[in-house]
Amino acid sequence: MICGVGIDLVEIARVEKMFDGKGDRMLQRLFTAEEVAYAKARARPAMHLAARLAAKEAAFKALSGSDEARLIGWREVEVIPHENTAPTLLFHGRAAARAAALNVASVWVSLTHTDTTASAVVVLERLG
Numbered sequence: 001m002i003c004g005v006g007i008d009l010v011e012i013a014r015v016e017k018m019f020d021g022k023g024d025r026m027l028q029r030l031f032t033a034e035e036v037a038y039a040k041a042r043a044r045p046a047m048h049l050a051a052r053l054a055a056k057e058a059a060f061k062a063l064s065g066s067d068e069a070r071l072i073g074w075r076e077v078e079v080i081p082h083e084n085t086a087p088t089l090l091f092h093g094r095a096a097a098r099a100a101a102l103n104v105a106s107v108w109v110s111l112t113h114t115d116t117t118a119s120a121v122v123v124l125e126r127l128g
Contacts, residue, residue: 003102004124006061008054009117015053016046030056030074038081050118051111052079058109058122059089063098072098079109087111089122102126 018026027036031052039048059077063069076095081087089107091099099107103126110121 001126001128002123003104003126004062004064004122006058006063006122007120008057008061009119010050010054010057012044012047012050012113012116012118015050015118019046019049032075032078035079047113047118051113051120054118054120055079055087055089055109055111055122058120059091059095062122062124063095063102066098066101068094069098079111099124 027049031039031049035049035052039045039052042048056074056077056079060069060072063072072094076091076093078090078092079087080090087109089109091107102124104124105127106125108121108123108125112119
């Protein structure tokens, strides 16, 4: 049974501008070290960072519905890439607590991008 759905779009140029202006401070505030390493290893890091921001926003929407869910931080949702399969999300802290409260058994995430925009959809599923 689906217990949460979220979708988000992020303009890649906006992420490029944020990265140019705030650099490592922005990266440390919004992303885990593993997410930064993944993006920096790609030809267009901002495109991959934008997709991760979209996934985090989509996850926030999927997890919404309580006062504590509104306090979930950027680094409490982590995009985990997998070779040859779809990425997944790992929840930490308040995000993990909210997922437990919703009895989340499976997390489905889809990332995509064009030259200008990154998008993500998150579906949370619980058993029964």
